[in-house]
Amino acid sequence: MPSIVFVDHKGSEREIEASVGETLMLTAIKNSVPGIDADCGGACACATCHVFVDPAYLDMLQEPGDMEKAMLEFAENVQANSRLSCQIKSSTISKACALRPRKINSKSLAAHA
Numbered sequence: 001m002p003s004i005v006f007v008d009h010k011g012s013e014r015e016i017e018a019s020v021g022e023t024l025m026l027t028a029i030k031n032s033v034p035g036i037d038a039d040c041g042g043a044c045a046c047a048t049c050h051v052f053v054d055p056a057y058l059d060m061l062q063e064p065g066d067m068e069k070a071m072l073e074f075a076e077n078v079q080a081n082s083r084l085s086c087q088i089k090s091s092t093i094s095k096a097c098a099l100r101p102r103k104i105n106s107k108s109l110a111a112h113a
């Protein structure tokens with residue numbers, strides 16, 4: 001089983017076993033990882049699943065598609081390692097560090113408490 005490391009905005013790490021073929025977003029949602037909202041349910045239409053991928057693992061991922069690139073243009077704090085977690089399947093990686101880049105809202109703060 002792929003193992004994914006999620007890193008929150010405070011730097012705390014949480015390693016989660018993912019099902020093969022499952023997206024990083026779905027793994028995060030199923031395990032109540034704070035900061036990944038996935039408002040569109042994985043339709044590549046909201047960018048609320050935006051994460052930073054550890055650069056050491058970027059080359060293991062497929063290139064982002066045109067829809068993902070377009071959505072990232074509207075995301076906040078986009079960096080070279082920004083991806084939409086709903087577009088990354090765990091079968092393509094064994095580990096990836098993900099960090100919520102958007103401003104933390106009250107919902108996320110409550111989840112961190």
Ligand code: FES
Nearest residue numbers: 042046047049086
């Ligand atoms: S869940 Fe909406 S773009 Fe990923």
